[in-house]
Amino acid sequence: MFWFQQGLCFLPAFLVVWSSSTFIISYLIALFREDVDVIFPYISDTAANPPESCIFGLMTIVSAFAGTSTIYARYKFVEKLTEDTAVIRPRLNQFVLVLGLLSCLGMCIVATFQETTLQAVHDIGALLFFITGVLYTIFQTCISYRAYPYGSSLSVCRTRLCIAILAVVAFFPTLICAFFVKQSTLHRDKYDEDYPYHVASAVCEWIVAFSFVCFFLTYIHDFKMFTLRVKTDYVE
Structure with missing residues (x-):
C-alpha cells in the first residue's frame, strides 16, 4: 500500500498539490503573456485577464471544495478524539469548522469575481479568505496542543505553531501596506x-x-490514522 492510500491522507495531499499548482500555473501563464511583471505581482493580478483568469477560477473552485472536504475531515477527526479523550470542547471544534468553511467561501468569491470586474466584491472575498484562514490556523494549532499526545506529535504541533505565527506576521503587512497602494494597474x-x-x-x-x-501539509500524517464512512438507513 502506498502512503497516499493510507486513511484519508490523500485529501490534504491533493489539496496541497492542487492549490500550489493553481498559484504557480496562473502566474506562469500571466508572465508568459506579459500580463504581469516578473517581480512580485499580487496573486489576484496573475488571474485578472483571460485565459489565466478562467484557469485560476476553475482551479480555485476545485481547491475550495478540496479544502472543504479536508476541513470537514479534520473536524470529524477532532470530534472522535473528543469522544474518546474529552480533551477538546465540541463547541471549539465546531467554531473552527465554521472558520475553515468561511475561508473556503472566500476562495470561491475570489475565484468568481476578478479584481478587474468587481473589485469591491473581490476584496471582500479576499479579506474573508485571509482573516478566517489565519484564525483557522491559530485555533487548529491550539487544538493540536490541547489534544497532545493524542492525534498529532509534538513536532507536528510545533510546526503548525511556526506556520501560524508566520501567517499572522505576514498578514498584517499585507493588509496595512495595501491601504497605501494607490494604483490598481x-x-x-x-x-x-x-x-x-x-x-x-x-x-x-x-x-x-x-x-x-x-x-494543510501537516495534516497528511494525522489523516493516515482514520477513515470516514457514510451510513445509510432506510426508513419505511
Whole structure:
C-alpha cells in the first residue's frame, strides 16, 4: 500500500498539490503573456485577464471544495478524539469548522469575481479568505496542543505553531501596506511612489497563501490514522 492510500491522507495531499499548482500555473501563464511583471505581482493580478483568469477560477473552485472536504475531515477527526479523550470542547471544534468553511467561501468569491470586474466584491472575498484562514490556523494549532499526545506529535504541533505565527506576521503587512497602494494597474514602475508598499504587500500575500498550503501539509500524517464512512438507513 502506498502512503497516499493510507486513511484519508490523500485529501490534504491533493489539496496541497492542487492549490500550489493553481498559484504557480496562473502566474506562469500571466508572465508568459506579459500580463504581469516578473517581480512580485499580487496573486489576484496573475488571474485578472483571460485565459489565466478562467484557469485560476476553475482551479480555485476545485481547491475550495478540496479544502472543504479536508476541513470537514479534520473536524470529524477532532470530534472522535473528543469522544474518546474529552480533551477538546465540541463547541471549539465546531467554531473552527465554521472558520475553515468561511475561508473556503472566500476562495470561491475570489475565484468568481476578478479584481478587474468587481473589485469591491473581490476584496471582500479576499479579506474573508485571509482573516478566517489565519484564525483557522491559530485555533487548529491550539487544538493540536490541547489534544497532545493524542492525534498529532509534538513536532507536528510545533510546526503548525511556526506556520501560524508566520501567517499572522505576514498578514498584517499585507493588509496595512495595501491601504497605501494607490494604483490598481497590473504593471508597476519601481519609481512609483507607492511601489515599496506594493512590493511589501504582495510578498506578504504570497507568504500567507503558501503558509496555508504548508499548514494543510501537516495534516497528511494525522489523516493516515482514520477513515470516514457514510451510513445509510432506510426508513419505511
